Amino acid sequence: xxxxxALSAFPSPVFWWGALTVMMxxxxxxxxxxxGWRIMTDKSLGNCWACHGLPGQQGLISNLGxxxxxxxxxxxxxxxxxxxxxxxxxxxxxxxxxxxxxxGLQRVSTQQSLLTPDQIQQVVNTLASWx
Numbered sequence: 001x002x003x004x005x006a007l008s009a010f011p012s013p014v015f016w017w018g019a020l021t022v023m024m025x026x027x028x029x030x031x032x033x034x035x036g037w038r039i040m041t042d043k044s045l046g047n048c049w050a051c052h053g054l055p056g057q058q059g060l061i062s063n064l065g066x067x068x069x070x071x072x073x074x075x076x077x078x079x080x081x082x083x084x085x086x087x088x089x090x091x092x093x094x095x096x097x098x099x100x101x102x103x104g105l106q107r108v109s110t111q112q113s114l115l116t117p118d119q120i121q122q123v124v125n126t127l128a129s130w131x
Contacts, residue, residue, distance in 0.1 A: 071127045
């Protein structure tokens with residue numbers, strides 16, 4: 001008998017990934033209509049809600065990162081911008097990806113940043129409005 005045979009009683013990683021995807025896709029919120037919100041909730045752009053709770057979000061809410069409600073009251077525009085551009089400059093141990101630079105990253109497919117400066121400004125404006 002293999003020492004790993006007991007693991008066969010548990011669903012496969014594919015099952016768990018599928019279950020997580022279904023739960024996250026069922027998450028809803030009272031969505032603002034500004035461009036920053038759209039970028040933050042777009043899975044191909046910011047995808048902030050994958051790690052952070054967002055104001056008005058209902059259902060499954062991630063707690064990997066801190067909730068973003070009240071971010072504008074806690075941080076200045078300069079701090080918010082730095083967090084979005086490259087959070088590693090604020091906290092070297094952060095798990096948050098840098099959205100404005102690709103320097104220091106390994107195995108990136110392109111050297112362009114994840115978000116443009118205009119998109120970053122839109123996200124910062126939205127964060128700053130959450131007081």
